[in-house]
Amino acid sequence: MIGEGLETRLRVIRAILQKDLLDAFRDSRILGILLAPALIGLLYSFVMQDEAPQAQAKVGVVAASTTQLPRAIRSVSSDNVKLTFREVAGEQALRRLVSSGDLDIGLVVPPDFDRRAKEGGSPTLRVLTTPSPSFGGEYVAALLERSVQSLTGTTPLFHMRTVSVRGERDDLFVMNQLGPRRFMILWAVVFLALMIAVYALPTILAEEMQTRTLDSLLLIASYGDVVIAKALFGLVSTAVGAPLLLVITRVEVAAMPLFAAALAxxxxxxxxxxxxxxxxxxNPNQLSTWGSFVSLPLAGGSIAMGLGLPPTAETVLLFLPTAHLTRLLSNAVAGSGVYTSTWMSWTILSGWTVVIYVLVWWRLRRLEL
Structure with a gap:
């Protein structure tokens, strides 16, 4: 008996889902909502270039005495990497600059480093990096031994001590790691999911309420069945639209399971x-006002994650679910830790989901009364 009841509910949910999908293709407004993100993604794929900007490394140096180490690093570096050196007054200032992302790596050079390295005095070179170094930080760190060898002309006799500095803005180099084109197409994927959820889905629901179609559906289905069918409409539309957008814009995803889980x-x-x-x-006319009120901060929070905003502004953005969705999708596309603390993104996004569906359940109870 229970099995028959469940089977009946599944048939009803499937019928409502099929109706919503057909309505979406027949309604020009909903179809336009679904096509807009794809057109935006196509625009970015043609306007923006695949190549990321020239690789660069910004190095901060605190030296107690004159040193030729920066010149030696330049001598062994590739011409394809732009090196920028900056003299810093003290180690604390250097820590702040590395932590904030203004510098990729910091070098604290002890007194008479050049002479002591040549004479075998084994001086200690302190290297400041973040827990998830940028390309520039990793690149310069890999060159240090060869650089000191170039400086001394013999096998380098020195110690290198790496100090991890907590990063305050781990997203500052997201444009360099993903490239502007890939990041904007990634944002178009988030925008697609947002448009389906905040415009297409409420449009169908509001029209059904206005035309009393919802009342007819409730004769054969419960509010819960209707909600499940509507949620499946949003998930199915996103599951179809997002891969198509990635295919037509030729964006490859390095970690597809992570991408699929985060997008789901x-x-x-x-x-x-x-x-x-x-x-x-x-009625659907109310959606133009309230939909914009909801979608603008969510869409803006997503795209702003790649702009390297001040820490205070980024803290505010991290209250938005789309900001965390962008962080997780960026890591999946790059296949590396573009953003750190991803556990926080999973936790906050899951928390948002639980709270929202508790509110949906509460609203349904009110409608049933």
Whole structure:
């Protein structure tokens, strides 16, 4: 008996889902909502270049005496990497600059380093980097032994001590690691999920409420069945649209399982926001106002994650689910730790999802009364 009831519910949910998908293709407004992110992604794929900017490394140097180490690093470096050296007054100032992302790496050179290295005095060179160094930091660190050998003309006799400095802005180099084109197409994927959840889904729900179609559906289905069908509409639309967008823009994903998991969780969260929004609308015309009120900060928070904003502004952005979705998708596309503390993104995104669906459940209970 329970099995028959479950089978009946599944058939009802599938029927509602099929109806919503057909309505989406028939309604020019919904179809436009679905196509807009794809067109934006195509635009970025043609306007922006695949290549990232020229590789560069910004090096800070604190030297107690005159040293030729920067010149030696330049002599062994590739011409394809732009090196910039900056003299810093003290180690604390150097730590702040490395931590904030203004410098890729910091070198604390002891007194008479050049002479002591040549004479076998084994001086200690302190190297300041963040836990997840940028390309520039890793590149210069790899050159140090060869650089000192070039400086001394013999096998270098020195100690190198690496000091990890906590990074304050681990997203500052996201444009360099992903490239502007890939990041903007990645944002278009987030925008696609957002448009489906906040515009397409509430439009269908509001029209059904206005035309009393929802009342007819509730004769054969419960509010829970309708919500599940609407949520599946959002997830299916995103699951189809996002891969197509990546294919037509020729963007490769290095860690596809991570990408799929992050997009599924993020879409589920955004669909919940759309369901909650749609439950308060009595007609589709209200969506133009309230949809913008909801979507603008969510879309803006997503794209702002790649702009290297001040730490205070980034802290505010981290309250938005789309900011964490962008962080997780960026790591998946790059296949490396573009952003650190991803556990925080998973936790906050999951928390948003739970809270939103609790509110959706509460709203449904109010509608049933």
């Amino acid at each position: 969780l993020g879409s589920l969260c955004l669909v919940g926001i759309g369901l909650l929004l749609g439950s308060f609308l009595s």
